[in-house]
Amino acid sequence: MKLHRIATSMTIATAFLCGAAHADTTYTNTADASSNIRYMGSPDTTSYGELFTAPGGVLKSFTFQALSGNSGNVDLTIAAWDGSKAVGPALYTSAPISYTGGSQYLGANGINLALTAGTSYVAYLTVAGVSSPMANVAIAGSSSNGGLGGGFRYLNSNDVDPLTLNYAWNSWGVPAMAYTATFAAAVPEPETYGMLLAGLALVGMLARRKRA
Secondary structure (H helix, E strand, C coil): CHHHHHHHHHHHHHHHHHHHHCCEEEEECCCCHHHCEEEECCCCECEEEEEEECCCCEEEEEEEEEEEEECEEEEEEEEEECCCCEEEEEEEECCCEEECCCCEEEEECCCCEECCCCCEEEEEEECCCCCCECEEEEECEECCCCCCCCEEEEECCCCCCHHHCCCCCECCCCCEECEEEEEECCCCCHHHHHHHHHHHHHHHHHHHHHHC
């Protein structure tokens, strides 16, 4: 009986850990009309980015809010940040995102990018190298960093991929872009799954012995 209780407790605890390891955490800030950032896209600034410090785990989605402007395409890129600029190679680049004008959320779901806790990165919208780029688009800004300790940076690279240039990005009076980012905790180590399977096997063996 005591062995059965131990096996059951081990299984429940391990299952809890596995479930907790897949829980999502969303970081977001509130758009502030006085902090709107104008204008992004052709023929103005090529890239608008938000710095962030990864909490660890897996980045699932990152989204910004466009407010108004001319329709066209834009990409979302995730890259490492060296303190003054985005550095390549890109860790993630979305398929072209179609902006149709007016208020619209621009970003990507299903990114599934494992990031190192405590490391600086930048998520940025860019029209560099994008066909039929959006133009003169106002992006929502915020006075809050949303919990990821970042900040707004921009670069006009004249349609050249920022990751190929050794140019420092610029800051502005707006503290941050308005964004929403979702992280999932890191996938459990194989040993954790092994403990779960071992616990289940032991519970099953004891149940068979009891029926016998």
